[in-house]
Amino acid sequence: MGARSSAKATTAITSIKKLYPNANITFLEMDHKVLSSVVSAAKLFLSKESFLHALINNAGIMSTPFELTQDGYEAQWQTNYLAHWVFTTHLLPLLLSTSKTLPSGSVRLVNVTSGGHFLAPKGGINFADTSLVKKPSNRYGQSKLANILHARTINILYGPGSASAKAGTGEIWTSAVHPGLVDSQLAGRVEGTAEKALLSVFKFVGAYTDGDTGAWTSVFCAASPEMKREQSGWYFERIAKKGMQSRAAKDMELAKRLEEWTKGEMEKGGWA
Numbered sequence: 509m510g511a512r513s514s515a516k517a518t519t520a521i522t523s524i525k526k527l528y529p530n531a532n533i534t535f536l537e538m539d540h541k542v543l544s545s546v547v548s549a550a551k552l553f554l555s556k557e558s559f560l561h562a563l564i565n566n567a568g569i570m571s572t573p574f575e576l577t578q579d580g581y582e583a584q585w586q587t588n589y590l591a592h593w594v595f596t597t598h599l600l601p602l603l604l605s606t607s608k609t610l611p612s613g614s615v616r617l618v619n620v621t622s623g624g625h626f627l628a629p630k631g632g633i634n635f636a637d638t639s640l641v642k643k644p645s646n647r648y649g650q651s652k653l654a655n656i657l658h659a660r661t662i663n664i665l666y667g668p669g670s671a672s673a674k675a676g677t678g679e680i681w682t683s684a685v686h687p688g689l690v691d692s693q694l695a696g697r698v699e700g701t702a703e704k705a706l707l708s709v710f711k712f713v714g715a716y717t718d719g720d721t722g723a724w725t726s727v728f729c730a731a732s733p734e735m736k737r738e739q740s741g742w743y744f745e746r747i748a749k750k751g752m753q754s755r756a757a758k759d760m761e762l763a764k765r766l767e768e769w770t771k772g773e774m775e776k777g778g779w780a
Contacts (some may be wrong), residue, residue: 510536510549510567510595540567540591541577543779550598559606560599562730564618565592565655571644579777582639588651592619593658593770594779604666604678612673613737616681617662618729621655621743623686625757628653632756633766653756656743657763659684663741664760681740683729684757687722688746724748 511517517535524531538549553560568588575583581590596617607615627649634640640647663682666672673679728748729735735748745751756762774780 509533510538512539540587541583543579543586543591543594543777546591546594547598547779550595553599554602557602560602561606561614562616562618563596563599563603564620564726564730565596566620566726567591568620571648574641574644576639582647584647584651585638589654589658590770590774592655594774597780603680604672607678607680608676612668612679613681613735615679616730617659618726619655619659619684620726621684621686622652624649625652625656626754628754628756632759632762635769653754654766656684656753656757657766660741660760661763661767667740668737681735681737684743685725685729686743686745686751687725
């Protein structure tokens with residue numbers, strides 16, 4: 509279990525073990541606002557584990573006040589997307605090697621995204637200014653769109669029918685999951701009066717779901733035998749249904765450009 513806070517991770521692990529006493533859960537410390545810590549966490553995992561069957565990229569912040577990380581990126585862009593890309597990239601060889609000895613669909617990647625990807629700026633990703641200083645909602649939408657495009661890219665490269673799968677060098681089923689409105693602490697630092705008011709209305713009318721229910725689709729995509737190979741690369745909504753997505757989320761040229769941009773940036777910084 510990856511987490512920034514040891515205290516919160518311990519609380520979560522204790523809660524899980526009350527229900528499943530035999531659960532074997534280890535805390536893997538990482539801070540998405542510090543990319544070197546993400547790299548260190550990935551390397552530590554690789555030093556301890558020989559197999560990896562499922563990776564769920566779930567960390568996120570939403571519409572927070574503008575902030576640049578010590579790595580020089582806008583906090584939402586780095587927390588929600590870049591850090592997940594870095595972690596996944598370091599673990600890809602293990603995911604692929606694990607899949608080579610198992611039936612198709614045994615190894616999976618889940619990127620937790622949001623219906624908020626519709627709030628991405630015009631064109632989907634603003635490569636000239638990924639920080640989007642004056643547009644907090646656009647910043648969140650852009651990061652969540654990037655999660656979807658990343659999952660699509662991994663599916664093209666390593667999913668069912670890919671050159672990698674056909675060559676027997678590894679197969680990974682991918683999903684981008686919008687869990688719905690979940691009653692969590694995600695909205696705790698939302699910037700903007702309109703956004704805060706809208707979230708309050710949603711909560712008042714009972715549009716939120718609890719954390720357990722919110723996790724169902726992610727668990728389905730990570731582990732259910734009912735997921736079909738043709739569903740790899742899908743954008744899912746609650747509960748395990750194909751979701752409605754923006755035009756930008758389906759744009760594979762945009763996905764390719766994003767992958768190239770991200771790879772260049774992360775290699776330049778020494779994180780990939």
